[in-house]
Amino acid sequence: MWQAIRRWFDPRDLRSVGSTPDYRFSLANERTFLAWLRTGLALVAGGLAAAQFLPPLPLAHLREIIAVALLLLGGTVAVRAVDHWARTERAIRLGEELPASRFPAVLALSVGLGALLLVAAVLSRALGDR
Amino acid sequence: MTGHARDPGLQPERTRLAWRRTALALTVIMVLTVRLALTGDVAGALLAGVAVVGWGAALRVCWRRATGSGPSGAYGRALPLVALATAGFAMLGALLVVRGLW
Numbered sequence: 222m223w224q225a226i227r228r229w230f231d232p233r234d235l236r237s238v239g240s241t242p243d244y245r246f247s248l249a250n251e252r253t254f255l256a257w258l259r260t261g262l263a264l265v266a267g268g269l270a271a272a273q274f275l276p277p278l279p280l281a282h283l284r285e286i287i288a289v290a291l292l293l294l295g296g297t298v299a300v301r302a303v304d305h306w307a308r309t310e311r312a313i314r315l316g317e318e319l320p321a322s323r324f325p326a327v328l329a330l331s332v333g334l335g336a337l338l339l340v341a342a343v344l345s346r347a348l349g350d351r
Numbered sequence: 352m353t354g355h356a357r358d359p360g361l362q363p364e365r366t367r368l369a370w371r372r373t374a375l376a377l378t379v380i381m382v383l384t385v386r387l388a389l390t391g392d393v394a395g396a397l398l399a400g401v402a403v404v405g406w407g408a409a410l411r412v413c414w415r416r417a418t419g420s421g422p423s424g425a426y427g428r429a430l431p432l433v434a435l436a437t438a439g440f441a442m443l444g445a446l447l448v449v450r451g452l453w
Contacts (some may be wrong), residue, residue, distance in 0.1 A: 229434075232426035254430055255369040258437060262376040265441050272448045296441030303434035310426070311427035311439045317392045 229303055239314030250309050257302035264295030270271050290335065298328065367394050370417035373433065380440050381406035387447045394450075402443060409436035 228234050268291030275284045301324055308320045379401055388399035416429040435453070 226431075229394055229431035230428050232428070235426045245362045249431065252366055252369045255366075255373050258434060259373055261437050261441075262373070262380055265437065266376070266383060268441070268448075269380065269387055269444050272444070272451065273365050273383070273387050282452070285448050285452060289445050292441045292444045292448070294377045296438040299434045299437035299441070303431050306430055311363060 222286060225304065229307055235307065235310055235314070238311055239316065242313045246313050247310065250306060250313065251308075254302050254306035257305070258299055261295045261298035264291050264298060267294075268292035269293060278342070280342060283342065287335075287339070294328070294331070354392055367417045374376050374413040374417070376413070377406060377409050377433075377436070377440075380437075383446060384440060384447070387444065387451075390451075398443065402440070405436055405443075409433055412436075447451060 242268045272288035278284050312319050384402040385399045388395050412429045412432045
């Protein structure tokens with residue numbers, strides 16, 4: 222794992238494989254990375270906003286659980302973004318297939334599942350109040 | 352090389368704008384983190400200071416990439432650095448949320 226992290230920070234390591242592609246491909250890869258990074262930043266912002274703008278929820282610490290879950294998800298998205306960028310760049314340089322990833326599907330499913338759970342929490346509270 | 356001739360500099364421009372949007376998103380995060388950190392005690396002020404310093408460092412990285420010489424396609428350290436800054440803000444935020452429980 223440390224080796225992978227060191228690789229991200231070492232431009233020479235990437236430059237040493239394959240041949241330099243058309244710069245537009247590298248720039249497109251970089252923009253994809255930035256789009257993922259902003260997705261991660263949006264999740265982090267959502268977590269920070271949940272922590273300070275949501276009223277205390279009926280379930281004990283539910284607000285804090287939502288906030289920490291969003292924050293951890295955001296951090297994971299950011300780290301995975303740089304890893305995917307490096308693997309994609311390597312594949313482009315080597316003329317290989319781009320790396321496939323289940324991560325977008327997993328992220329979409331977990332966000333959807335989280336939303337469903339919150340809908341259930343809100344509904345159960347509304348019905349319980351009657 | 353006709354491809355290069357048909358690309359009148361828009362790809363570098365789009366990439367620079369993407370870096371600027373990222374810098375703006377980082378600024379929103381910094382403001383939210385500082386607001387969460389400032390609870391009127393010394394530890395809160397220190398954590399807010401950490402957020403501001405981290406934001407400044409990340410913004411510097413974004414700015415260099417956004418205003419650099421353009422389509423060099425060079426692999427700097429900018430990408431892993433901003434990713435780690437984002438992960439750092441996530442960790443700092445989680446710490447602040449847990450701290451708020453006490």
